[in-house]
Amino acid sequence: MATKRRPLRPNLGGSNSSGPSSGSNMNFRPGGPDITRAEARGTRPTAAPTSIREILVMGVIHLCKKTIFFNTDLKVALYLGSLFVISVIGDFVPFPKTYFARSDNLFNMYFVKVGWGWTLLFAVPFLVLSAYTITCGDHKKMLRHHFPRIVIATFFWFFWTKLFNVVETSYGRCTVKGFQSKSSCLKAGHLWHGFDISGHAFILIHSSLVLIEEARPIIRWETIKEHIRNEVHNRSSAEVSGSNPLRGLNEEQMRSLQFLYKRLTPIIRTLFIGMAALQLLWDIMLVGTMLYYHRMIEKVISGIIAILTWYFTYRFWYPTSGLLPEAPGSGSFSYQREPPSFPFKRPSHLSTGTAASGGASTSRANLNGKAATAGVPRDQQIPTFMGMPLFTNAKAASAAATALQSEQQKRDRDQQPQQLDS
Numbered sequence: 001m002a003t004k005r006r007p008l009r010p011n012l013g014g015s016n017s018s019g020p021s022s023g024s025n026m027n028f029r030p031g032g033p034d035i036t037r038a039e040a041r042g043t044r045p046t047a048a049p050t051s052i053r054e055i056l057v058m059g060v061i062h063l064c065k066k067t068i069f070f071n072t073d074l075k076v077a078l079y080l081g082s083l084f085v086i087s088v089i090g091d092f093v094p095f096p097k098t099y100f101a102r103s104d105n106l107f108n109m110y111f112v113k114v115g116w117g118w119t120l121l122f123a124v125p126f127l128v129l130s131a132y133t134i135t136c137g138d139h140k141k142m143l144r145h146h147f148p149r150i151v152i153a154t155f156f157w158f159f160w161t162k163l164f165n166v167v168e169t170s171y172g173r174c175t176v177k178g179f180q181s182k183s184s185c186l187k188a189g190h191l192w193h194g195f196d197i198s199g200h201a202f203i204l205i206h207s208s209l210v211l212i213e214e215a216r217p218i219i220r221w222e223t224i225k226e227h228i229r230n231e232v233h234n235r236s237s238a239e240v241s242g243s244n245p246l247r248g249l250n251e252e253q254m255r256s257l258q259f260l261y262k263r264l265t266p267i268i269r270t271l272f273i274g275m276a277a278l279q280l281l282w283d284i285m286l287v288g289t290m291l292y293y294h295r296m297i298e299k300v301i302s303g304i305i306a307i308l309t310w311y312f313t314y315r316f317w318y319p320t321s322g323l324l325p326e327a328p329g330s331g332s333f334s335y336q337r338e339p340p341s342f343p344f345k346r347p348s349h350l351s352t353g354t355a356a357s358g359g360a361s362t363s364r365a366n367l368n369g370k371a372a373t374a375g376v377p378r379d380q381q382i383p384t385f386m387g388m389p390l391f392t393n394a395k396a397a398s399a400a401a402t403a404l405q406s407e408q409q410k411r412d413r414d415q416q417p418q419q420l421d422s
Contacts, residue, residue, distance in 0.1 A: 045233045047226070061218070061269055064276035068215055075212075076307055079205055079286075083303045086287070087296035101292040112200055112285055116157050119207040122278055123214045124150055126271040127328075129264045130217040134224075134331030136249060137256035141332075148325040149318065153210050156309050160206075161199050164302070168194040198294040202302040204286040209310040211279040217329045218272045220336045224261055227335060228254075245333040253332060 099105055111118060131146035132139065172194020174185035182192045231246040231254065246254065290299060318327040329336050 045229050047229070057269060058222070060273060064273050065218070068212055068276040068279050069219070072209075072212055076209075076310075079303055079307065080300070082287075083201065083290060083300050084296065086290040087294075087299050090291045091296050100288050103293075107285060107288075108200075111281070112203065112289075115203045115207050115282070116154070118278060119211060120150070120154070122271055122275045123211060126217075126268060126275060127214055129268050129271070130221075131331070133257070133260045133264055133268070134217065134329070134333070134335070136253035136332045137260055138332070145324060145326045145330065146328075149214070149313075149328070152313060152325075153206075156313075157203065157206060160202060160305055160309070164197040164199050164202070168192075168196045171195050196294060196298055197305075198289065198299040198302040200289040200293050200302075201286065201299045202306045204282045204289060205303055205306040206309065208279050208282045208286075209306070209314070211275050211282075213310070213314045214328055215272055215275050215279075218268070219329070221265070221268070224257075224335050227333075228258055228261065232258075245335055245337070249333060 100107070102108075127146060127150060128142065131142040135141045135145070169182045172182060172192050174180075174182075175191045175193065176185070176188070179185040179188060179190065182194070185192045227244055227246050231244050231249075234244065234247070235254075246257070249257065293299075314327070317323060318325060
């Protein structure tokens with residue numbers, strides 16, 4: 001037989017009150033104006049339930065991040081090393097002439113030759129939508145601070161590929177004497193031998209690096225949702241949070257950010273998956289280029305030019321403060337920084353040393369296996385669960401730590417007589 005649930009807070013309301021509004025019938029923490037400020041202190045809104053579809057999407061996003069954000073410096077070294085090694089092997093070891101060795105194969109005709117178009121197809125909308133979101137709907141700031149990166153990348157693509165053609169035309173000769181230009185030689189059905197710097201290798205490496213850098217706003221993108229939720233709670237409860245990156249936004253910017261993040265995030269995630277797949281395709285096509293097209297020196301030079309262009313723009317120019325455009329991920333707030341570590345740590349019986357005995361020990365290990373700051377007073381160390389503090393209020397944390405310390409000292413005093421008797 002089912003029994004009536006016992007109220008969680010039987011002391012609320014009068015003993016003679018009745019009806020649905022009676023406090024004695026409440027099985028939840030009441031809200032609204034009747035709740036005291038001290039009772040509500042330290043609470044935070046919880047996240048909405050995650051659907052199965054959302055979990056699957058985040059799994060795919062995580063896999064794409066692992067693929068596209070593989071150590072970029074190591075990837076650049078692999079580009080240069082493989083361009084040299086595989087190209088040397090391709091020059092001296094006769095590989096079987098497969099379908100991919102033909103210049104009119106499907107991938108070469110419809111992907112590599114128009115590779116920059118495919119890159120822009122995914123990079124431009126991703127850049128526009130992500131930058132528009134993190135600038136809180138400020139289209140002027142988006143166009144001025146972010147969109148020029150694509151224009152600059154397109155300029156370098158056009159400049160270098162045209163320069164490669166000029167070098168090949170100017171420093172070459174026809175297989176038959178009497179033809180001084182490349183166009184007349186080819187029209188006559190002959191071959192033109194020149195220093196043909198590999199445009200294939202350049203466009204593939206240049207496109208891959210641009211896709212990697214322009215996709216970086218997706219890093220920690222999901223934390224924006226949490227920041228919005230906490231900031232809305234802070235403003236509605238008149239709390240001041242010192243760590244939320246959205247605290248500097250005005251009300252209009254907050255409303256724009258809420259609307260844009262909710263509407264554009266599904267599109268941004270889809271574009272990111274496409275960018276990751278395209279970047280992986282470019283890497284695969286680059287291996288075929290190393291084996292079948294151009295000589296080793298022509299491919300190595302084109303690879304060096306592509307890498308130097310990437311380094312100058314994305315590693316030197318854009319991160320420099322005071323220069324436009326800004327680096328990918330920069331906006332009206334900073335959401336990609338690591339969350340600040342909580343200064344209060346629980347004292348542990350697994351500590352490797354103390355200030356009294358060791359003197360030189362600067363850190364100690366807690367129960368979670370992480371280092372705790374030795375300079376934090378014991379009365380300011382509070383318990384943690386899975387690395388997170390159990391309290392968000394410094395006053396409550398100090399009181400809890402003091403009670404914990406007093407209890408530990410009492411247990412130590414009780415154990416001392418037992419040890420002496422034994």
